[in-house]
Amino acid sequence: MDTFVIKRPSGCAPGKRKREDLETKTEEIGNTELKHDETSRGLVQSEKVYTWRKIQSEGLDCDYSLLFGKAEADEIFMELENTITYFSGDLTKVQVFGKWHNIARKQVTYGDAGLTYTYSGVTLSPKPWVPILDCIRNRVSEATGHTFNFVLINRYKDGNDHIGEHRDDEKELVPQSPIASVSLGACRDFFFRHGASRGKKSSMHVEPVKLQLAHGSLLMMNFPTNVHWYHSLPARKKILAPRINLTFRKIICVK
Numbered sequence: 001m002d003t004f005v006i007k008r009p010s011g012c013a014p015g016k017r018k019r020e021d022l023e024t025k026t027e028e029i030g031n032t033e034l035k036h037d038e039t040s041r042g043l044v045q046s047e048k049v050y051t052w053r054k055i056q057s058e059g060l061d062c063d064y065s066l067l068f069g070k071a072e073a074d075e076i077f078m079e080l081e082n083t084i085t086y087f088s089g090d091l092t093k094v095q096v097f098g099k100w101h102n103i104a105r106k107q108v109t110y111g112d113a114g115l116t117y118t119y120s121g122v123t124l125s126p127k128p129w130v131p132i133l134d135c136i137r138n139r140v141s142e143a144t145g146h147t148f149n150f151v152l153i154n155r156y157k158d159g160n161d162h163i164g165e166h167r168d169d170e171k172e173l174v175p176q177s178p179i180a181s182v183s184l185g186a187c188r189d190f191f192f193r194h195g196a197s198r199g200k201k202s203s204m205h206v207e208p209v210k211l212q213l214a215h216g217s218l219l220m221m222n223f224p225t226n227v228h229w230y231h232s233l234p235a236r237k238k239i240l241a242p243r244i245n246l247t248f249r250k251i252i253c254v255k
């Protein structure tokens with residue numbers, strides 16, 4: 001009888017990473033089901049099946065799913081806490097209308113060698129990939145079919161930390177590429193507001209879109225969301241637990 005070969009390219013929990021290409025008939029199931037398809041050669045392969053929620057409005061197109069079950073998400077969160085080192089010094093400040101402010105969270109970037117991007121007027125190179133980030137990135141690619149060469153990580157120590165309204169519309173991004181936002185830790189509210197309905201002189205009324213980004217979730221922000229819509233993660237004083245968000249992006253490679 002043919003062997004059942006189950007490829008596990010996506011195990012992100014630290015103890016599971018080396019078990020790729022393991023030959024087994026049994027499989028652990030996290031938050032996702034596993035689909036086993038028998039091919040004509042009798043080879044059985046496994047594939048995770050994700051349940052997606054489509055979020056749409058005028059020029060907004062997002063997909064939301066749980067990428068990791070609780071146990072795996074807990075392990076990934078701990079591994080990130082143990083391995084990720086965040087920016088310090090001047091890189092923890094941003095300039096808004098000429099004035100310097102401390103950002104209300106910690107940040108760092110990782111990515112492919114040779115990439116550069118501009119952050120608050122400074123051109124930087126991302127840190128090199130580390131195994132836990134490779135694992136998460138692979139899982140996102142497996143779930144979405146998209147590839148990414150860069151990640152911006154934000155750490156919110158508690159509900160006081162936040163990010164103000166902005167669009168992810170940097171000129172370094174590959175035009176029309178999606179942004180994949182993975183959330184771990186405390187569940188937080190996340191808001192989208194249409195650019196034309198912001199402020200007192202808004203030209204039209206479009207209902208804001210409010211989401212909750214759960215532990216282990218993936219939010220795909222597809223084109224043209226970031227053309228028309230601003231997003232934010234407001235402060236929530238009652239939240240005491242930390243949260244880590246990773247936005248995987250595709251940056252233009254100029255070599």
Ligand SMILES: O=C(O)CCC(=O)C(=O)O
Nearest residue numbers: 152154163168233245247
């Ligand atoms: O923390 C989040 O969910 C959003 C982060 C974000 O908008 C960004 O990094 O551009």
Ligand SMILES: [Fe+2]
Nearest residue numbers: 166167168231
């Ligand atoms: Fe953003």
